Amino acid sequence: MTTADSAEMTGADTALKVRNLNAYYGAFRALKDVSFDIPRNKVTALIGPSGCGKSTLLRCFNRMNELIPGARIEGEVLFNDENVYHPAIDPTEVRYRIGMVFQKPNPFPKSIYDNVAFGLRINGYRGDYDEAVERSLRGAALWDEVKDRLHESGFALSGGQQQRLCIARALAVEPEIILMDEPASALDPIATLEIESLMRELIRDYTVVVVTHNMQQAARVSDKTAFLNMDEDRAGYLVETGDTHQIFTNPADERTEAYITGRFG
Amino acid sequence: MLRGGSWDREPSHGASLLRSGRSAPTRGAATGRVVHLIFFLCALVSIITTVGIVLSLLIESLGFFREVSVWEFLTGTRWSPILRPRSYGVLPLVSGTLLVAFLALAVAVPCGLGIAIYLSEYAPDRVRRTLKPILEVLAGVPTVVYGYFALTFVTPQLQNIPLPMFRDLLVFNALSAGIVMGVMIIPMVSSLSEDAMVAVPRSLRQAAYALGATRIEVALRVVVPAAVSGIVASFILAFSRAIGETMLVTIAAGATPRLTLNPLESIQTMTAYIVQLALGEAPHGSLEFQTIFAVGLLLFMLTLLMNVLGHLVVRRVREEY
Amino acid sequence: MAAADWASRFRPNLARRKVWGRIWFALFMLAIVVGLAGLVILVMRVLYQGAPWLSFHFLTDYPSRFPEQAGMRSAIFGSIWIIGLTGAFTVPVGVGAAVYLEEYAPKNWLTRIIEVNISNLAGVPSIVYGLLGLAVFVQLLAMGRSVLAGALTMSLLVLPVVIIASREAIRSVPSSHREAAYGLGATKFQVVKEIVVPQSIPGIMTGTILALSRAVGEAAPMIAISALVFLTFVPTDPLDKFTVMPIQIFNWVSRPQEGFRGIAAAGIIVLLVVLLTMNAVAVYIRNRTQRRSEE
Numbered sequence: 001m002t003t004a005d006s007a008e009m010t011g012a013d014t015a016l017k018v019r020n021l022n023a024y025y026g027a028f029r030a031l032k033d034v035s036f037d038i039p040r041n042k043v044t045a046l047i048g049p050s051g052c053g054k055s056t057l058l059r060c061f062n063r064m065n066e067l068i069p070g071a072r073i074e075g076e077v078l079f080n081d082e083n084v085y086h087p088a089i090d091p092t093e094v095r096y097r098i099g100m101v102f103q104k105p106n107p108f109p110k111s112i113y114d115n116v117a118f119g120l121r122i123n124g125y126r127g128d129y130d131e132a133v134e135r136s137l138r139g140a141a142l143w144d145e146v147k148d149r150l151h152e153s154g155f156a157l158s159g160g161q162q163q164r165l166c167i168a169r170a171l172a173v174e175p176e177i178i179l180m181d182e183p184a185s186a187l188d189p190i191a192t193l194e195i196e197s198l199m200r201e202l203i204r205d206y207t208v209v210v211v212t213h214n215m216q217q218a219a220r221v222s223d224k225t226a227f228l229n230m231d232e233d234r235a236g237y238l239v240e241t242g243d244t245h246q247i248f249t250n251p252a253d254e255r256t257e258a259y260i261t262g263r264f265g
Numbered sequence: 266m267l268r269g270g271s272w273d274r275e276p277s278h279g280a281s282l283l284r285s286g287r288s289a290p291t292r293g294a295a296t297g298r299v300v301h302l303i304f305f306l307c308a309l310v311s312i313i314t315t316v317g318i319v320l321s322l323l324i325e326s327l328g329f330f331r332e333v334s335v336w337e338f339l340t341g342t343r344w345s346p347i348l349r350p351r352s353y354g355v356l357p358l359v360s361g362t363l364l365v366a367f368l369a370l371a372v373a374v375p376c377g378l379g380i381a382i383y384l385s386e387y388a389p390d391r392v393r394r395t396l397k398p399i400l401e402v403l404a405g406v407p408t409v410v411y412g413y414f415a416l417t418f419v420t421p422q423l424q425n426i427p428l429p430m431f432r433d434l435l436v437f438n439a440l441s442a443g444i445v446m447g448v449m450i451i452p453m454v455s456s457l458s459e460d461a462m463v464a465v466p467r468s469l470r471q472a473a474y475a476l477g478a479t480r481i482e483v484a485l486r487v488v489v490p491a492a493v494s495g496i497v498a499s500f501i502l503a504f505s506r507a508i509g510e511t512m513l514v515t516i517a518a519g520a521t522p523r524l525t526l527n528p529l530e531s532i533q534t535m536t537a538y539i540v541q542l543a544l545g546e547a548p549h550g551s552l553e554f555q556t557i558f559a560v561g562l563l564l565f566m567l568t569l570l571m572n573v574l575g576h577l578v579v580r581r582v583r584e585e586y
Numbered sequence: 587m588a589a590a591d592w593a594s595r596f597r598p599n600l601a602r603r604k605v606w607g608r609i610w611f612a613l614f615m616l617a618i619v620v621g622l623a624g625l626v627i628l629v630m631r632v633l634y635q636g637a638p639w640l641s642f643h644f645l646t647d648y649p650s651r652f653p654e655q656a657g658m659r660s661a662i663f664g665s666i667w668i669i670g671l672t673g674a675f676t677v678p679v680g681v682g683a684a685v686y687l688e689e690y691a692p693k694n695w696l697t698r699i700i701e702v703n704i705s706n707l708a709g710v711p712s713i714v715y716g717l718l719g720l721a722v723f724v725q726l727l728a729m730g731r732s733v734l735a736g737a738l739t740m741s742l743l744v745l746p747v748v749i750i751a752s753r754e755a756i757r758s759v760p761s762s763h764r765e766a767a768y769g770l771g772a773t774k775f776q777v778v779k780e781i782v783v784p785q786s787i788p789g790i791m792t793g794t795i796l797a798l799s800r801a802v803g804e805a806a807p808m809i810a811i812s813a814l815v816f817l818t819f820v821p822t823d824p825l826d827k828f829t830v831m832p833i834q835i836f837n838w839v840s841r842p843q844e845g846f847r848g849i850a851a852a853g854i855i856v857l858l859v860v861l862l863t864m865n866a867v868a869v870y871i872r873n874r875t876q877r878r879s880e881e
Contacts, residue, residue, distance in 0.1 A: 067474060092600055096477025097592070106468035109491050119476040122486070124597035166472065173476055174592055297668040299688055307682030308691070311704050311749065314742050318714060321721035372620075379617030387614070396618070403625050405678045406862065407803025409856050413839045414628045417847055419634070422830035475749075477598065500707070509711025511806035512832070536713050536806065543716070549725060562715040564665035564773045565710065569871055572709035576702075 015040040015177055015207040016061060021075035023056050023065065030056045032237040034075075036226055043208045043224035046243065047215060049264065053236025054211045058179050061209065062098040064089035079177075095159075096123050099170035101180045105162035107154030107169070112137075112146050115154045115165055119173035132172060139205075140168035141198050160191025168197065171206075178180055178202060180210040184217065196221045205215045215260055219248050227256045278485035322565060325558030332552055338559060344538075347545075348554045357522035358560060361532035365514055366507035368443020368528055369450055373503055376447070377454025378496065384455070385462035386484040404452035411424070412516030417447040422518065430529060437519030440528040446513055450503045457502065461495020462488050498578040503576065505571035509564065511536035535564045592856055605737030631856070645850055648818040649834065653845030658853055661834035663820040667862075668808070668830055669798050671737030672744060677794055679741075684790075687749070688756040696783065708746040709871025715743040716810025724811060733866070734812045734824040743807060744797040751793020755786035788875035792868045799864035804856065805832035831857050 016038040023031035031053045039042050048053045059065040061077055063084060076083045083093045096119070107115050108190070116133045125132060135148070137143040142164040146157070154165055163183060170178055184192040199221050200210050212218050218225055225248070226241040240253045251257045258264060330338070333353045334477055341354015410523070420441040424434045434440075465488050473487045489496065520541055521532030533541075539557045547553040639653075648655025681705075691697040712843045719739030729735040759782050808830050817829045835857065836852035 062475065064471065064475060069473070090600060090604075092477050092479055093598070094594075095475055096598060098854060100471075100475035102468055102471060102475075104468060106466070106472045108472065108487060116521050118473070118486070122476065122478050122598075122603075124599050126597060127595055169472070169476065174595070220577060276727055286768075297775050300778075301686075304682045304686035304690055307679045308686040308700050310679055310742075311683065311707055311745065312700060314707060314745070315703050315719075317722055317742075318710065319717045321718050321726075322714075325717075325721055334823055341757070376617040376620050378622060379614040381616060383611075387611070399625070400621065403621060405799070405803075405855060405865065406625075406806070407861070409803070409805050409835050409839070410628070410632070410858070411823040412834070413850055413854060414631065416839060418627070418631050430744075445624075448621065451621045479603050479607050481610045482603065482742045485610070489720065505709060510712065511711065512836060515806075536711065539713050540806060540809055541814055543720070557818055558717060558721070561714055565714050566711060566716075568711055569706065573780070575709075576705065581842075 009102055013040045014038070015079075017034050017076075017081075017211075018057075018061075019076040019077040019078065021057070021060060021073065021077065023053065023060055024072040024074075025068065026070040029233070029235040030237045031060070032231070034236075034238045036238060036241045036263065038209055039224055040207050041203050041205075041221040043194060043210060043221050044224040044226065045218035045231075046211045046226050046228060047213070047259075048228035048236070049230065049259065050213060050234075051066070052230040055181050055229055056236070057210060057228065058181055058211050060178055061177070062092045062100055064100065066091055071141065072175075085217070087140050097175055098101075098172050098177045098179060099173065099175035101163070101166050101170055101183045103182045104186045105159055105166055107157075107165050109164050110154060111151045112154050112157070112174050113150040117167050119169060121196065123173055131140075136168040136172040137165075139171045140164045141194070141201070142168055158191070160194055163187060163191070163195060164198065166204075166263065167195075171202075175206065177207045177209065180208065182211055182213060192217070203242075215248075220242060227253075227259065228260070229255055278364055282423065296400040305400050307368045316354050319564065322562040325555050325561045328550070329552065329559040330556035333559075334553055341522050344533075346542075355535075355563060358533060358535045358538055359563075360524050360526065361518070361522065362508055362534040362536070362564075364439050364526060365443045365518055365529060365534055367505055369446035369498065369507040370438060370504055372444055372447020373450045373454045373502060375498070376537065377451045378449065378502065379459055380455040381458035381462060381496075382387060382489070385457045386480065386488060400452040400455060403449070403479060406449070408449070408510060409516070410511040411445050411449050412442075412513040415441045415517035416514060419445055431462040433517070434529055435531045437517060437540065438523075439518050439531055439532045442514050442518035443528060445517070446507055449510075449513070450506055453501045453506060457499030458492070458496045459494035461499070464495070465491045490547060494578045498575045501571050501575035501578065505568045508571070515540045524543070535560050539564075549561050606745060606753050610611050621874025629858075632851050634851075636850050636853070636855045639848045639852035640830070640855060644849075645856070649837075652820075653843065653849045656838075656846075656849050658831060658834050658856065659819045660820055661829050661853075662816070662856075664828040665802055665830045667733045667821050667824075667828060668737050668740055669802060671733065671824065672740040672801055673794065673798055675741035676748045676797070680745055680794070681752050681790055683745075683749045684752030684756055685778055688753055689782060704746045704749055706808045711806075712743055712804055712805040715739055715812065716807030717736070718742065719811050727780075730825065731812050731827055733828045736808055736828060737824075740801050740804065740806050743763065743804065744801050747765045747797040748790075748794050748801065751797065752786065752790045755793065756782055757787060759785045761880070788871050792872045795864050795868040795871075799868070801860050802830075802831055802860055802864070804829070805836050808833055811835070821879045826834055873880075 014037045018037070020028065021034040029231050034057060038105050046057060048054050056065060060073055061084075065071045065073065073085060076085060079094070079098065082089070082229055108118060110118070113133055120129060120132055134143060137146060142161060144237065145161060151173055157165060167178070175225065183193045187195065196217065199210065204210055210222065222244045224241065225244045227239045227247065229237050229239050230236045239255050240247070240251065242252070247256060248260055311543040338353055339354050340356065341352060342356050343352040343354050344357045345352045378526050384396065388396065416436070420434070420438065421435060423431055423441055467489055469491060473483045478486065514534045515537040517539060519532060519538060520533050522530045522538065523530060525532065538560055542553060542557045589800060595765045644657045645662065646659050647655065648659050650656040687697065687701065690702075716739065719735055719742075723735035723738050725729055763781050763785065764777050767781045770781065770816055812827065812833065815826065821828045831853065835850050835853040838846045
């Protein structure tokens with residue numbers, strides 16, 4: 001999946017293609033037949049009532065879901081036209097090409113520098129580390145705030161700064177896609193706005209997929225929106241996808257309309 | 266419900282509660298105070314124990330230190346309190362103690378840490394639930410039994426090793442005692458280290474996996490560094506336990522105080538010396554008798570230092586997350 | 587950001603890292619094997635050497651200069667004396683201290699000191715307790731090298747463990763139960779007596795039995811008190827002289843004759859059976875109460 005050809009062939013503007021994806025936790029079915037495309041260099045938001053499987057779907061993209069005992073997946077996720085669930089592909093390979101940022105800032109108990117350099121070290125980066133760390137921190141709009149204290153602990157930063165450090169950490173390994181699981185839900189409003197404007201900057205170089213329970217946030221930051229809902233058996237399914245503007249002003253499905261106008265969820 | 270009914274009336278008997286002066290509550294209060302005092306005295310027993318330990322060690326050692334200077338005791342390199350020419354340098358006992366303790370750590374640290382990493386990062390729940398009680402059994406075996414094992418099994422096995430250095434291995438030697446003591450303190454290292462690793466938040470592991478780390482990298486580069494203070498504390502506390510361990514070394518390590526770092530030699534630890542003399546019926550008040558309290562005082566201070574250090578490090582872990 | 591670019595800057599070398607992962611995993615397995623093998627070989631060795639020497643007369647006879655005639659009667663009775671008295675001393679004091687710390691103690695410096703002190707006492711080497719008992723009980727209080735002095739020493743040794751276990755048991759009593767009793771007008775002592783202590787009895791028993799099983803195997807402090815390794819009578823009075831099982835085993839192990847090695851192993855079997863039984867009882871009590879509280 002790291003050959004030049006496959007990159008050329010996708011060429012167009014699709015970063016991920018999800019095909020008939022089903023996810024299970026033991027006997028419980030968490031996702032039902034999800035299929036849609038995620039466009040390249042755009043922000044795609046996954047919205048829906050809590051428990052509908054948004055986070056599960058996101059974690060299926062970089063095979064993080066497999067870390068949960070009893071989790072099982074059927075279907076395909078095509079990344080550069082290759083199925084990340086192909087038996088010959090190691091989940092680790094998927095994860096360093098598709099980065100992830102979590103709900104709560106989770107810097108390692110190491111220095112700011114070592115946090116960013118972690119991914120470089122394990123993945124055998126061959127360039128200049130100082131330069132790569134600086135580039136990643138600039139990319140996460142954090143460089144100016146921390147350039148004089150790179151060797152202080154990551155815990156010394158504020159919540160919003162910690163989350164940007166986590167983004168910088170993800171950027172360091174140069175992923176193509178960055179998955180964000182409610183990245184601002186633990187932050188104050190100002191830090192939230194900083195993360196949101198950062199997402200708009202990131203799509204110059206990356207594709208961003210963000211799970212959010214905050215519809216204003218989805219409306220503010222995303223280009224595309226996918227709305228998930230769940231059945232009575234609590235299995236999540238995809239209701240519709242489309243341009244964010246269209247979903248929020250003129251949804252095709254009445255369930256979407258009911259959700260975004262706050263009638264449930 | 267509060268409206269209407271009897272609840273709505275003036276609280277006519279409410280005031281009488283304060284004024285009635287019934288005797289029952291005051292007697293209850295008196296019992297309460299007595300009981301409180303009794304419980305407090307129970308808790309105080311632990312303080313009295315510590316004071317008792319310190320005083321009894323100090324008072325008996327004082328007689329010793331009137332005859333032998335502290336300096337001579339702490340820096341002398343020959344320990345011969347019974348045979349003439351007498352000499353009261355404690356260093357051979359200290360070196361014997363440390364030698365065995367470090368040998369024990371050399372076994373217990375890698376094994377205990379390996380088990381802890383396996384239990385915390387790899388083991389399925391079922392395996393963990395079986396393995397941990399078995400390890401507890403290892404910690405619960407009386408140390409006399411380990412002494413028997415070291416003397417009658419491990420030492421002969423070592424003597425069978427076809428290397429010239431092992432050919433002349435004595436029946437009593439530091440190596441065999443150290444190895445067996447290492448096995449004995451494995452559970453201490455593994456359970457305390459595992460506690461520290463389990464306390465590392467899952468979100469850190471997830472962050473590392475999301476960067477493309479393999480399982481072993483998550484364990485060794487994220488979890489172990491994050492839990493390092495708890496792990497170090499487990500080493501310190503295990504070390505302290507090894508210093509204070511008595512029967513195993515009395516049985517297997519020998520009774521020849523010797524200033525050496527050679528694990529193949531017979532040595533004597535501080536604890537083994539105390540046992541040797543306690544069995545010898547030295548007359549109360551004699552200098553020989555007082556030596557065991559001087560050695561005991563040193564032992565007590567060493568282990569106290571280690572324990573305080575260990576607990577301080579553990580407290581730092583708790584503050585981290 | 588094409589994949590080809592990426593591959594020129596990063597060499598993840600996953601295959602090699604996976605191999606390292608497997609090597610480390612093998613080392614962890616090796617660590618477990620060392621621990622478990624230690625235990626298995628020890629038990630096998632003891633059984634192999636000791637089983638031929640086990641017999642009924644071994645339990646009922648006194649020690650002897652001849653291994654064929656030696657028994658551990660005096661040691662068994664000594665151990666029973668010590669454990670019985672130790673239990674009688676530690677349970678009331680340990681539970682009292684635990685109740686004080688959990689239910690009564692104000693949050694002040696004295697309480698802090700008591701708590702830190704208890705955790706430090708748990709780390710004091712057992713031989714040091716032996717010296718304490720020798721100086722205070724044997725000599726200062728003139729009890730001599732008696733069962734009583736031994737039991738008091740052992741009580742101080744296991745007290746921290748009993749206190750810690752009892753505190754845990756008391757802490758697991760739901761505070762709603764206490765509040766319900768207070769709501770009915772109970773005094774603090776009534777709450778402790780009627781609610782807290784009865785509900786924590788299983789936990790206290792489990793902790794106490796485990797602490798006493800540790801005491802059964804302790805030889806060092808008992809040697810400092812008793813100084814006896816060869817005793818041909820059974821104590822009938824708390825002021826009698828005594829020996830205990832681990833001291834007797836120590837004595838046999840230290841003898842050079844091969845026969846005594848076998849006798850020592852037989853003694854170890856008896857000691858281990860006692861310990862296993864005590865542990866099994868403790869675990870049984872714990873499991874039974876856990877199951878009941880889950881129902």
